[in-house]
Amino acid sequence: MNRRDALIGLAASAAATVTPVASRAATGPVVTTTAGRVLGQAKGGVQVFLGLRYGQDTGPRRFQPPVKPAPWKDVVAAGHYGNATPQQGNPDPWGQSEDCLFLNVWTPEASPKKLRPVMFYIHGGAYSGGSGGDALYDGTNLALRGDVVVVTVNHRLNIFGYLYLARLEKQAGADRTLAASGNCGQLDLHLALEWVRDNIRNFGGDPNCVMVFGQSGGGAKIATMMSTPSAKGLFHRAVTMSGQQVTASGPGNATLRTQAYLKTLGLGSDAEALAKLRALPTADLVAALKTTDPVIGKGGVYMGPVLDETILFRHPFWPEAPDQSRAIPMIIGNTHDETRAFLGGNPKNYTVTWDELPGRLPDDYRVDIDPYLVVETYRKLYPQMSPSDVFFAATTAGRSWRGAVEELEARARQGAPTWTYQVNFRAPTDPVKYGAPHTIDIPLAFHNTQVPYVYMKDTPDARAMSDIMSDAFIAFARTGSPQTAALPEWKRYSLDKRETMLMDVKPELASDPRGDERRLFAKVPFTQQGT
Template identity: 50%
Template sequence: MILIGRRTLVAGLATASIAAPARTRPRSSPIANTRYGKVRGTVEGDVLVFRGVRYGADTATTRFRRAVSPRPWSGIADASRYAAAAPQTRASEPTSEDCLFLNIWTPALDAGKRPVMVYLHGGAHAHGSGSDPLYDGGNLVRRGDVVVVTLNHRLAAMGYAYLAQLGGPTESGNVGNLDIILALQWVRDNIAQFGGNADRVMIFGQSGGGAKVVTLMAMPEARPLFHAAATMSGQHVTAAGPIHASTRAGAWMKQAGAPDLATLNQLPIEKLVEAMAMTDPLEGKGEISFTSTLDHGVLPRHPFVPDAPREAAHIPLIVGNTHDETALWIEKILRAGDTTWDNLPQRLAKEMVKDLAPDYVVRRYRELYPDRSPSQILLAASTAGRSWPGHLIQAEERARIGAPTWMYQLDFPCPEAGGILGAFHTLDIPLVFDNVDAEGSRTGTSPEARRLAGQMADAFIALARTGDPNNRAIPGWPQYDLAQRPTMLFDRTVRVDNDPRREERLLFAVAPYIKPGG
């Protein structure tokens, strides 16, 4: 989960290889028109910012159902502050069922026809919002003359509890994704008033946000609304199955004290959120898990099973992962440094998703990397056996249908603790946003980190603008194929490597990947 802090202004003009044209900015608050009414934003340096722009009506009136567009308003709505996040456990900012708002960063309100970069936040479909300081779009705007959008949508049970088999709405297991579709429709209809091009929209997201990206590619209603995509550590290849999803929804209703759907619709939101903290009834650990659901309607298929959707083959896609994903979850163990050859198999067994004998995996890793410590092997094997397989499947299945796909691996290590954490899950967010100075960034602010941030940002900007991430800031980046498996390694030196970690890939390839909780 990414914790949401209050925003700090990222000052300064980033050195750009995709330069934005110089402009003189008015100091007065900008006012933009939307189909529903006018909104007043702010000026931050040389960027116009509109926070808390309504794209949907209060979802308290449409619980577990498709949201509706907002009613038009008179006067000028304030868009200077972030709006409430979706109801969620462990919230660190105000929440409300009235949460369908988005945020826009733009260079100008002219008819610029700029590429639009829409970011979907992470948090395992259960936490987060579009207001994290790491998601500030100002530096992307300055680098590439683009428009950046972040958004809030319904989460956890309110966005993904599948109630169709319990007599509820058919689409209830995907209303969070339908909220995103509503936001993308708002972008289509309104972004020209903010200097953006509705015919050049890219969606990108990290972790749960990346999972939403690839899920939207499998949703017929969503596909016409965007033209490029990028998933950052969003390893989902399957949605939740309807039987498992129904089991979870029923357990949650019981925990909330709702014997039927009528009662569920009338319970106060605080009671529903409290019930979301229950232990998952299928996995027996963690909070109850709600995610996109195969409902045979708005989501008629899994994102990458049995293959990549051919209907989305024309959409260019970046598939990204970090070299040491699991360090985010086993950080305390790595910092303690108390992993030994004796306890390594037991610890590894708790982290792997692929069902291989942990002692066999340890033995093979010691053969491959005889100089590595038990802690280093725990990190490498848990990543290769848990987080990496989903990314590989996405790239492989896209390659099989000839869809334009580029794969990257972040190797740049977090500088904390002498680098023992490596490049963990979420570390690429501040780099892609060119926000290494932002609150929550753990990349450090070294010249190497700043240079890498510019290179990753420029690649994403190029994808948004042209449908191809190649640009003059990085070496040539070939499309992924099954013969060579070219992968861009983002590190102090950016380079392409064919089939990186090949022996680790082959080690785990003998077992199927089954997403936990599906």
């Protein structure tokens, strides 16, 4: 089960693109932006602006950096979500298009009279899918609870945002227009944050108090921004929720993937082929995403940020944490049972035997360690665990949690202000089967436990947990510290004690939780898949 399959109950939209001009009879809050005036709506106790354009249509400039929108004269209606980027599966009800640079704003009052912290959310879905218009990301409850301004965003994904063409362009002797192609999705996010810097004051937000937060791929994009020079100064706090980016894709691997992708399209890699690529129908480009990844050896072709020496000049968190974001307060969080979301859809993972387990683990914990040692260690540490329990615990420790540990250690060595949490709160829909899975912290942070979701029911415990977690995020956005009255003293993460807030209905600060599991996997090098 992937993240997109897990999200259900998505908010339907009345139209696929932004309404060009508001009706003269329409009423609602009107805000002036640097490009023109926009008309929002009063809804649910907040003022909402959906589908705000922060960049021009990327189709005419495919694989190139984004451009700010052209100014308009009339009032533009901001009443529904904009297009999502083209992607495989689960077509969004509001449409998919290369014209996808839109963001959404929820504010208690669209006025500069009072400036509030800004909580800028970047959706998950790896670098391949997703949309800022998912129902779980509706900012109404968070804006009301925290007296904050909430922003969600769409940007280019998969090949539209991360297809690395720079090396092939050089080899072909073509015009150097695609040098940034491997990181266009990141540049979109930078442009969206520039829009916030330049416009959010008129929506009641403080441009000098912007917190970026993101789950899974959204967190990875934030980790990447923390080491990208062109993102410097665009945000002031950062929260990554089960999303790490220790290393980026090297240009060699990125080129291999591009060549495999072009082969699927029936194209070579000369100048003529690159020109054809830029003119192909969007649907053809999406269909070719099925290309088997030539580096990983299975699955669809991976796309993500590239060490291109044009936009990204270093790996995000290797060999050390980036100095440019040393002063930015950061929370790095994970959930206790991450891989029950990824691997829990396979019935065989619940019936695996002890004899079968060593052969099943290596592909899913993604590090080169003796699986017999792993099984033996877990059986000693947790004699009550079943083979299935060990499977999910070991794959979480080796695959999903390990990157967070790498980033936490790098920040701690740097002396950067960093906190960490581990969600122990179990999915109300089936706590035994799901545990605390990947994505469980999204409805908790947004205070959206009422939204239909595979892991969530609006129970009293879920609401209590959501109070605790959303308040911590709000406090962090406002002050740079996640401390609230409902939490025990939340100390910064250190290498000595590895202080971790265990997020549950009764939260607890623990020292080095699952330390034996951490030490087991720390004996082998970590390589982030896809990079």
